[in-house]
Amino acid sequence: MAELxxxxxxxxxxxxxxxxxxxxxxxxxxxxxxxxTYPGAYEVDFDKETEFDAADMSNKDVNxxxxxxxxxxxxxxxxxxPGAKHSLGVCILNRLQLTFDGSxxxxxCGLIDGPNVHIKGRVGWSCAENMMAGTVVIEKNAGSTFGxxxxxxxxxxxxxxxxxxxxxxxxGTIIVGGKTGMNSGFMMQRGRMVILGDAGQNLxxxxxxxxxxxxxxxxxxxxxxxxxxxxxxxxxWLEKKLSIYGLKAPNGVENVRKIxxxxxxxxxxxxEPSEKKLIL
Amino acid sequence: MCGIAxxxxxxxxxxxxxxxxxxxxxxxxxxxxxxxxxxxxxxxxKQYVMRIKVAEADDVQVSHSKKGGWGIHELIKExxxxxxxxxxxxxxxxxxxxxxxxxxxxYTFEYDKNLGDLADFLEDLEGVEILSVGHGLELIKDLGDAxxxxxxxxxxxxxxxxxxxxxxxxxESDVDIRSAHPYWAYPYSDISVVHNGQLTNYWTKRRAxxxxxxxxxxxxxxxxxxxxxxxxxxEGKTLEEAMHDSVTELDGVFTYLVATENSLGMAKDTMxxxxxxxxxxxxxxxxxxxxxxxxxxxxxxxxxxxxxxxxVKVWQS
Numbered sequence: 001m002a003e004l005x006x007x008x009x010x011x012x013x014x015x016x017x018x019x020x021x022x023x024x025x026x027x028x029x030x031x032x033x034x035x036x037t038y039p040g041a042y043e044v045d046f047d048k049e050t051e052f053d054a055a056d057m058s059n060k061d062v063n064x065x066x067x068x069x070x071x072x073x074x075x076x077x078x079x080x081x082p083g084a085k086h087s088l089g090v091c092i093l094n095r096l097q098l099t100f101d102g103s104x105x106x107x108x109c110g111l112i113d114g115p116n117v118h119i120k121g122r123v124g125w126s127c128a129e130n131m132m133a134g135t136v137v138i139e140k141n142a143g144s145t146f147g148x149x150x151x152x153x154x155x156x157x158x159x160x161x162x163x164x165x166x167x168x169x170x171x172g173t174i175i176v177g178g179k180t181g182m183n184s185g186f187m188m189q190r191g192r193m194v195i196l197g198d199a200g201q202n203l204x205x206x207x208x209x210x211x212x213x214x215x216x217x218x219x220x221x222x223x224x225x226x227x228x229x230x231x232x233x234x235x236x237w238l239e240k241k242l243s244i245y246g247l248k249a250p251n252g253v254e255n256v257r258k259i260x261x262x263x264x265x266x267x268x269x270x271x272e273p274s275e276k277k278l279i280l
Numbered sequence: 281m282c283g284i285a286x287x288x289x290x291x292x293x294x295x296x297x298x299x300x301x302x303x304x305x306x307x308x309x310x311x312x313x314x315x316x317x318x319x320x321x322x323x324x325x326k327q328y329v330m331r332i333k334v335a336e337a338d339d340v341q342v343s344h345s346k347k348g349g350w351g352i353h354e355l356i357k358e359x360x361x362x363x364x365x366x367x368x369x370x371x372x373x374x375x376x377x378x379x380x381x382x383x384x385x386x387y388t389f390e391y392d393k394n395l396g397d398l399a400d401f402l403e404d405l406e407g408v409e410i411l412s413v414g415h416g417l418e419l420i421k422d423l424g425d426a427x428x429x430x431x432x433x434x435x436x437x438x439x440x441x442x443x444x445x446x447x448x449x450x451x452e453s454d455v456d457i458r459s460a461h462p463y464w465a466y467p468y469s470d471i472s473v474v475h476n477g478q479l480t481n482y483w484t485k486r487r488a489x490x491x492x493x494x495x496x497x498x499x500x501x502x503x504x505x506x507x508x509x510x511x512x513x514x515e516g517k518t519l520e521e522a523m524h525d526s527v528t529e530l531d532g533v534f535t536y537l538v539a540t541e542n543s544l545g546m547a548k549d550t551m552x553x554x555x556x557x558x559x560x561x562x563x564x565x566x567x568x569x570x571x572x573x574x575x576x577x578x579x580x581x582x583x584x585x586x587x588x589x590x591x592v593k594v595w596q597s
Contacts, residue, residue: 083572083575084570084571084572084574084575085572086570086572102581103571103575103581103584105570105571105572106570121581122571122583122584122585124555124557124570124571125555140583141583141584141585141586143555143557143586144552144555144586159585160585160586161586162552162586162588163551163552163586163588163589164552181552181586181588181589182551182552182588182589200588200589201589
């Protein structure tokens with residue numbers, strides 16, 4: 001695996017170890033290209049475009065069709081009438097521009113590594129679960145457990161999302177354009193979550209690491225989640241990241257609040273459980 | 281897992297039988313064991329519609345089983361005659377009788393006394409269970425998927441203002457009509473409930489409600505919600521107040537729908553652990569465990585969302 005060289009990320013303005021949250025995302029380095037594709041990955045051309053109608057297809061057939069088109073070198077695929085079917089666009093370990101002209105059901109775009117996905121409708125529960133790299137951009141709302149166990153890449157919902165967004169998140173970035181429900185960032189381990197609207201109760205509950213940025217209000221913070229001071233690096237990163245997706249913090253990025261782990265919950269010390277309870 | 285769905289048209293009658301069948305068929309994968317409907321047709325204040333069963337589907341299909349015995353067909357005839365005799369004895373006047381299944385009947389009748397007394401008297405008969413009584417409500421449930429039940433009971437032409445439905449995956453009680461949803465809020469006319477989830481304080485609440493005189497027909501935790509709502513209404517609370525109480529007083533993970541003669545409501549537990557997708561427009565509201573059910577009646581693109589934890593909503597027809 002290519003080594004992460006800090007100057008590469010600094011050049012892109014997207015990574016700085018001063019941030020409390022770290023990411024497992026590794027930035028592309030041309031000299032290590034072979035490490036960024038899977039054996040058997042398809043050679044696709046983004047200029048080679050095609051589309052098909054999924055109205056009368058099963059979810060399995062849709063996913064097989066995507067693979068078949070990639071094997072023919074198609075790099076830009078549009079799927080009409082996805083009809084909120086479940087598990088569409090999953091396990092794509094390839095470069096690809098994929099557009100869904102409608103809504104997805106549960107587990108859409110799970111376990112992907114590399115594609116750029118644009119969903120013009122809404123997504124159900126567990127969108128982009130375990131996503132490793134790439135981007136998923138949703139124009140409307142999303143269901144619960146949005147980006148559960150996310151490992152890398154950018155997952156963006158321009159509308160509201162349900163509860164437990166970013167649960168068990170291990171890296172990458174989740175951006176929510178609207179509100180998010182309760183227990184968002186629950187047991188977050190790494191990565192960054194940006195919420196431009198309000199959040200429900202227990203925000204960042206039991207988070208181990210990572211960073212949550214929130215522009216609106218939260219009902220309550222979860223156990224061991226604490227507010228931290230925004231730095232200029234945070235502001236710069238937010239500004240750049242949001243601009244990529246045409247989003248803005250309602251009152252400016254300077255007024256966004258930052259939530260991190262208080263790090264009193266986990267086993268850094270030799271305290272007995274009863275003593276931990278006293279601290280918390 | 282189970283799937284639930286609901287829809288309500290504001291100010292007009294529509295093909296709710298056909299619409300609900302499409303929605304429930306789309307949810308078949310969430311529960312293939314049984315399917316149930318609560319359909320609200322045009323209410324007639326002068327008469328009741330009663331859906332009743334006098335045996336289980338299995339009793340007839342496996343007529344040599346212990347439950348039904350060899351004489352089940354004769355027994356069904358005897359029970360039907362006794363039901364009709366008892367309606368008349370209580371002062372009711374039967375207007376029509378339909379028999380969509382050998383064990384399931386639909387009666388319309390006039391009756392102006394206490395509905396609970398009549399219901400108690402009828403259910404005192406062995407094997408008899410009232411599925412619903414109301415001026416507009418008709419509750420139909422049976423084994424199989426939505427298409428099977430709809431065709432078996434002729435629901436495709438049913439018109440009305442609102443409806444709920446349920447596809448059941450049996451997890452905590454038997455695969456039979458008794459444990460299928462929806463549940464009628466016995467003995468309150470026109471109130472019914474469908475539920476997706478598990479109630480963890482079921483027995484505590486059930487014992488308390490039984491001590492107050494409420495009856496339970498099954499051991500399905502979902503029935504508790506119907507009885508619980510009936511009890512709250514008995515205390516003088518509004519439907520919305522009763523539903524708000526339920527969010528804090530019922531333990532577990534749940535999303536449920538409740539309907540009355542002219543309204544449809546939904547409630548979600550405080551952990552938001554069970555799914556619900558909602559579509560709202562000026563004249564029509566639809567909701568389901570999965571968006572794919574709503575899509576089954578909308579060919580065009582629509583905006584939907586997930587209600588958050590502890591949300592209670594009620595719409596009027």
